[in-house]
Amino acid sequence: MAQIFSNSRNAQRYRAAFLLSLPALIGLFLFHYWPIAETVRLSFTDYKVFTGEFTFTGLKNYDLARSDPILLLSLRNTALFFLIKVPLQMALGLCLAMLVAKPGRDSTLLRTLILFPAVTSMVVASIVWGMMFHSDIGIVNSVLESLGLPTQGFLRDKHQALPVLASITIWKDVGLSMIFYLAGLLAIPTVYYEAARIDGAGRWEVFRYITLPLLNRTHVFVLVTSTIAAFKIFVPVEVLTDGGPSNATRVIVHYIFHLAFRFNRFSYATALSVILAILLIAISIFQLRITRDEDND
Amino acid sequence: MTEAGPIAAPNSGRPFGIASLSRVALYLIIVVIFATPYLWIAGSTFKTRQDLFDDLYPVSVKTFLPSNPTLENLTGLFTQTNFAQAFLNSVLVAAMSVTFAVTINSMIAFVLAWLKFPGRRLLFLVILATLTIAFEAKLIPLFLTMQQLRIDNTLPSIFLPWITDAFIIFLLRQHFAELPQDLYDAAIIDGCSFFRMYWQVMLPNIVPALVSAAFIKFIFSWDSFIWPSIVITDESKTVITVALAKLFSDEYIRWELVFAGSFVATVPVVVIFVFLQRYYVQGFVRSGLK
Numbered sequence: 001m002a003q004i005f006s007n008s009r010n011a012q013r014y015r016a017a018f019l020l021s022l023p024a025l026i027g028l029f030l031f032h033y034w035p036i037a038e039t040v041r042l043s044f045t046d047y048k049v050f051t052g053e054f055t056f057t058g059l060k061n062y063d064l065a066r067s068d069p070i071l072l073l074s075l076r077n078t079a080l081f082f083l084i085k086v087p088l089q090m091a092l093g094l095c096l097a098m099l100v101a102k103p104g105r106d107s108t109l110l111r112t113l114i115l116f117p118a119v120t121s122m123v124v125a126s127i128v129w130g131m132m133f134h135s136d137i138g139i140v141n142s143v144l145e146s147l148g149l150p151t152q153g154f155l156r157d158k159h160q161a162l163p164v165l166a167s168i169t170i171w172k173d174v175g176l177s178m179i180f181y182l183a184g185l186l187a188i189p190t191v192y193y194e195a196a197r198i199d200g201a202g203r204w205e206v207f208r209y210i211t212l213p214l215l216n217r218t219h220v221f222v223l224v225t226s227t228i229a230a231f232k233i234f235v236p237v238e239v240l241t242d243g244g245p246s247n248a249t250r251v252i253v254h255y256i257f258h259l260a261f262r263f264n265r266f267s268y269a270t271a272l273s274v275i276l277a278i279l280l281i282a283i284s285i286f287q288l289r290i291t292r293d294e295d296n297d
Numbered sequence: 298m299t300e301a302g303p304i305a306a307p308n309s310g311r312p313f314g315i316a317s318l319s320r321v322a323l324y325l326i327i328v329v330i331f332a333t334p335y336l337w338i339a340g341s342t343f344k345t346r347q348d349l350f351d352d353l354y355p356v357s358v359k360t361f362l363p364s365n366p367t368l369e370n371l372t373g374l375f376t377q378t379n380f381a382q383a384f385l386n387s388v389l390v391a392a393m394s395v396t397f398a399v400t401i402n403s404m405i406a407f408v409l410a411w412l413k414f415p416g417r418r419l420l421f422l423v424i425l426a427t428l429t430i431a432f433e434a435k436l437i438p439l440f441l442t443m444q445q446l447r448i449d450n451t452l453p454s455i456f457l458p459w460i461t462d463a464f465i466i467f468l469l470r471q472h473f474a475e476l477p478q479d480l481y482d483a484a485i486i487d488g489c490s491f492f493r494m495y496w497q498v499m500l501p502n503i504v505p506a507l508v509s510a511a512f513i514k515f516i517f518s519w520d521s522f523i524w525p526s527i528v529i530t531d532e533s534k535t536v537i538t539v540a541l542a543k544l545f546s547d548e549y550i551r552w553e554l555v556f557a558g559s560f561v562a563t564v565p566v567v568v569i570f571v572f573l574q575r576y577y578v579q580g581f582v583r584s585g586l587k
Contacts, residue, residue: 016491017408024405027461031439032427038438099323110324112574113331119570119577121520123538124559127545128334131552139337139356146355171330176581183582232433235522239542253433253523260437261527270437277434284429 036277043271049264061271071272073247074255077162081251082230084166089226090219092170093177098211100178101185111182115175122172126236129168130155155241158248165236165249173229177222184218185211220291224284231280252276336361338563341556342370349553370557379532380558383540386452387519390536394456394518395511402465403507407495409466410473411481421470427463433523440527454528455536456518465510468584472506473499509580512573519566537562 043061045054065071096114100107117125132139133154141151155161188211196206234253237243243250243258256276260269340361341349352359375381409421439458443449448457476499484498500507522538529535535543541558544551570577 013412013491014414017412017414020404020492020495021408023401024461024466027401027457028424028427030442031458031461032430032435035435035438035442036430038441039435042438096327099327106324110327112571113328115574115578116331116335116567116570119516119566120563121522121538121541121566123520123522123542124338124562125334127541127555127559128338130545131555132334132337137350137353139333139353139360142354142356179578179581228431232431234433238523239545256433257436257523257527261440266437266441273434273437277430280431280434281429 039270039273039277042267043274045267047264047266054267057267061268062275064268065271065275070247070250070255071252074250074252077247077249078231078233078251081162081166081233082227084163085170085230086223086226088166089170089174089177090222092174093222094181094215096174096178097181097185101182111178114178117172118175120172122169122235123239125168125172126239129164129171130236130240133164156245158245161241161245161248165233165240168236169230169233173226177226180218180222181215184215188214216291220288223291224287227283227287228280231276231283333361335563335567338556338559341553342560343367344553344556345369346551346553349556370553371561374554374557374561378540378544378554378558379535380537380540380544380561382533383535383537384561386534387537390452390455390525391515391518393453394459395514397456397460398462398465398514399507399511401460402462402510403469403500403503404495406466406469407473407499410470411494411499412491424463424466432459436524436527439524443528449528450531450534452534455521455525458524459514459517459521462514464584465514468510468580469503469506471583472503476502505576505579506583508573509576509583512569512577513580515569516566516577519562 042054044056044058046057046060047054100111100114131137133141135141135151135153135156138154140154144151153160154164192210192214193206196210201209232253233251234257237249237251237254238257241249243254252272253276256269256272259265259272337360340363343363343366344352345365345367348363348365352364405424409417409424435458440449443454448454480498480502481494484494489498520538521536522542525536526539526542529539537558541555541562544558545555
């Protein structure tokens with residue numbers, strides 16, 4: 001194809017292509033690569049509040065991080081949050097997808113309803129569920145009382161606060177997981193099901209030996225994306241608990257945010273940002289590898 | 298669970314069998330969990346503060362339906378707080394985000410799909426690599442950069458960082474790349490320039506993907522909270538999520554206004570979603586599983 005054009009025509013094409021790419025390249029540099037490099041650089045400095053200067057201090061911030069009990073607590077709470085949220089969200093996402101996979105009006109309506117939270121602000125979701133779970137004036141305790149059950153502390157109880165926050169984010173995010181599973185389900189060729197039926201497989205066997213393994217790529221995708229989202233949990237904590245009660249919901253992004261923007265500890269906060277970024281990449285790679293190994297079995 | 302797979306068991310024909318009863322019960326539970334918060338917001342928005350609290354114990358139909366409907370909360374929200382301004386700011390920020398994001402990302406996506414140049418795979422990978430770094434890990438230098446450029450505390454400082462979006466570049470490149478070679482060849486023979494190829498030949502053919510990208514960016518912008526709460530300190534430049542969180546964190550919470558604010562922040566998006574749902578779902582599915 002190329003040889004039928006003159007060189008000037010080609011040069012023109014490259015110039016146009018360069019101009020078309022330029023805005024995005026500038027944006028990528030200014031708002032993606034540059035801040036990443038700066039985050040790393042600032043993590044080796046010390047920020048002086050009074051002069052606004054960053055002075056090089058080597059690994060000091062990272063040494064500080066190693067013996068920071070609140071960082072350890074934040075990471076532990078974040079991991080706990082991930083352990084509650086991700087398995088539940090994946091299981092519920094898959095179940096809901098199977099429920100709405102059947103074509104029909106009720107499936108379509110249900111699908112739309114389950115996706116409403118996905119387009120609702122996390123702030124609104126946090127506020128409305130925070131009020132529903134309010135220990136004094138919440139609907140949930142009101143219902144419990146009507147049923148003659150003991151009312152709960154929910155967000156004021158240090159054992160219940162994190163699971164309640166996880167439930168709120170599951171409510172918000174499960175719709176998207178459902179959509180990915182639905183796409184995965186619809187991509188499974190029906191011949192597999194027909195063959196299984198002819199072989200006399202029961203519904204559980206069909207699910208266990210056909211549906212579940214053939215969704216492997218979907219599992220990996222939903223697992224990795226929802227894990228990253230879980231580790232970045234911030235909004236419900238900021239809006240509802242501010243890390244409490246007694247640090248039970250102090251999570252990593254919330255801790256970084258407050259170090260930087262409430263206490264002006266920019267340098268230390270960037271070191272923790274670097275740790276967070278490396279952690280997220282490491283977890284994603286780890287999850288991709290173990291799921292790939294399963295694939296090869 | 299038992300209705301596994303796309304070929305679910307056909308209805309038994311008996312309208313009130315055990316299976317269909319349990320299915321109805323399951324549907325009911327799901328509807329209650331997903332619809333209750335919306336019904337509660339909508340109902341409470343039009344209640345007086347007194348009714349709001351009175352109707353909570355015990356929970357009944359009254360909890361979700363105003364017995365003495367009033368518009369006081371909505372008018373109070375817009376006259377006694379800065380919510381009208383915040384709403385307008387959110388609309389502006391979302392409109393700018395969508396316009397710039399769709400334009401800028403579709404341009405480079407087109408180049409990546411249709412210009413054969415050395416290193417284009419590498420460039421694509423370098424762009425996709427930005428997806429691995431969480432936005433949350435870049436907050437501090439972004440904030441300092443905005444200060445240095447002296448554009449912190451302005452509406453552009455909110456949307457500038459998220460205009461270029463590797464997710465959208467990926468999504469649109471996929472769609473551009475799937476357009477037939479014939480379309481390209483025919484345009485070349487007609488003497489079409491590379492820019493017109495993008496604008497007049499290719500772009501009109503991926504409109505559904507553009508709508509997907511636009512709506513996903515709109516939702517992202519409308520939902521954003523952490524970045525605007527950092528970069529904006531001026532009350533008059535605040536956005537709806539930040540204004541709502543502030544209303545909720547007041548020493549003396551005006552619950553009736555919190556409901557009205559949640560209502561205003563949610564209704565437009567949900568209504569748009571009902572119409573654009575297909576594009577929203579397609580956007581995620583197409584980019585997620587390829």
